[in-house]
Amino acid sequence: xxxxxxxxxxxxxxxxxxxxxxxxxxxxxxxxxxxxxxxxxxxxxxxxxxxxxxxxxxxxxxxxxxxxxxxxxxxxxxxxxxxxxxxxxxxxxxxxxxxxxxxxxxxxxxx
Amino acid sequence: xxxxxxxxxxxxxxxxxxxxxxxxxxxxxxxxxxxxxxxxxxxxxxxxxxxxxxxxxxxxxxxxxxxxxxxxxxxxxxxxxxxxxxxxxxxxxxxxxxxxxxxxxxxxxxxxxx
Numbered sequence: 001x002x003x004x005x006x007x008x009x010x011x012x013x014x015x016x017x018x019x020x021x022x023x024x025x026x027x028x029x030x031x032x033x034x035x036x037x038x039x040x041x042x043x044x045x046x047x048x049x050x051x052x053x054x055x056x057x058x059x060x061x062x063x064x065x066x067x068x069x070x071x072x073x074x075x076x077x078x079x080x081x082x083x084x085x086x087x088x089x090x091x092x093x094x095x096x097x098x099x100x101x102x103x104x105x106x107x108x109x110x111x
Numbered sequence: 112x113x114x115x116x117x118x119x120x121x122x123x124x125x126x127x128x129x130x131x132x133x134x135x136x137x138x139x140x141x142x143x144x145x146x147x148x149x150x151x152x153x154x155x156x157x158x159x160x161x162x163x164x165x166x167x168x169x170x171x172x173x174x175x176x177x178x179x180x181x182x183x184x185x186x187x188x189x190x191x192x193x194x195x196x197x198x199x200x201x202x203x204x205x206x207x208x209x210x211x212x213x214x215x216x217x218x219x220x221x222x223x224x225x
Contacts, residue, residue, distance in 0.1 A: 103153035
């Protein structure tokens with residue numbers, strides 16, 4: 001069973017719409033949750049971290065965590081063409097301090 | 112500027128040769144990691160180190176070796192024993208310790224072996 005699962009997409013949304021990306025994880029001992037954005041040919045860039053249940057907002061990005069259901073999501077409001085990238089969900093399990101990554105969801109924002 | 116540097120950006124080698132990828136950080140982070148990314152796939156952990164002079168194998172350590180002689184440096188050697196070495200290699204670091212913090216990535220090294 002994979003530690004972290006994401007829908008690979010591709011997900012296409014029109015410019016200005018809300019993009020919703022989802023991620024589920026298997027280990028209930030997971031402590032911290034992260035969203036990374038990766039442009040083609042580049043390294044992942046951290047965009048959001050969330051540690052407790054609920055919502056966390058940062059500009060146009062909102063991360064949502066539900067530990068009971070073991071899912072974390074990322075909402076991108078007012079999507080822009082520059083948001084077109086692959087979004088990686090990552091989970092940190094305190095034991096061993098390892099990070100587990102999903103395979104990523106490809107997002108395309110259509111002008 | 113604080114950050115993680117990897118060199119070189121592109122690396123070409125002949126099959127059967129060992130090659131060492133450099134990773135340096137000036138973030139004063141204790142933990143450092145090496146990942147491999149293949150096209151259309153997620154990140155797979157090769158090795159990680161929580162502290163100087165100590166490191167652990169990740170999910171795909173076979174054919175790779177590392178050292179951690181200094182806090183700021185975590186070089187990765189891809190040996191000739193690695194069957195499919197062509198990939199995008201990413202180095203990352205985090206504060207480490209008993210709490211969990213964000214992990215930051217270097218720009219990556221794209222290795223091609225022919």
